[in-house]
Amino acid sequence: MNIYPAEGASTCAQQKSWYLVQCKPRQDERAEDNLARQGYEISRPKCRYQxxxxxxxxxxxxxxxxxxxxINLPADSNWGxxxxxxxxxxxxxxxxxxVAVSDSLIKQLQARAEIDAKPELKPGDNVRITEGGFAELNAVFMAIDGEERVILLINLLNRQQQISLPVASICSNE
Structure with a gap:
């Protein structure tokens, strides 16, 4: 009788899944640091905004x-x-x-966090509009307008026009 798994097969102990951990109030960063110091694989999606x-x-x-x-752990881990x-x-x-959280959800959240980590825009920076009626047009960033909006300069009918759009609808053209 063969007690070892066939080549290419995996055992439950080898399979890891992501699990949701609740932190104490306002101690997300502390929990992340302490778990990482213990060698655990952690994902704490962050967003960046002005x-x-x-x-x-x-x-x-x-x-x-x-x-x-x-946190990414084998299912039979010691939770203590x-x-x-x-x-x-x-x-x-x-x-x-x-309860395990799907790997695809974690990958999507991590990818989104990389997008949100874009550098601060400065007047004159080239950007691309990603949403709305002006989607896929290139523009020039001019200024922040309110809490969540930006003023852009676009070339429309051979004239430069100022428009105001949500900050989430643009991305840097770097």
Missing amino acids: RLIRGQRQWTVESLFPGYLF PLRSTRGVSRVVSFGGVP
């Missing part, structure tokens, strides 16, 4: 899901060390069993 702080616009980075992060990690409250579970 906000008004003391009258000045500044870029801030925050968790996309405040109070939560994802996670619960005793500083910043961690619990592993999200249903009926006492941690």
Whole structure:
């Protein structure tokens, strides 16, 4: 009797899945640091946006899901060390069993986080409009207009026109 798996086959102990971890209030970063220090693979999707702080616009980075992060573990892992990690409250579970999150969702969130990490735009930077009626047109960034909008300069009918669009509908042309 062969007790070893066939070549190319995997065992449950070798298969890893992503699980959702709830952090203690405002301790996402602390939990992430402590779990990473213990050697766990962590994903904490973040978003970057501008906000008004003391009258000045500044870029801030925050968790996309405040109070939560994802951890990649084998299904038969010992969950005890996670619960005793500083910043961690619990592993999200249903009926006492941690529920796996799909790999494709984690990959999509990580890809989205890379897009959101674009550098701050400066007047004169070339951008591409990605959404709306002007989608796929190139434009020149001029300024921030309000909390979530930008002023762009586009060439329309051989004239330069100013338009205002949501900041989420543009991407840098670098």
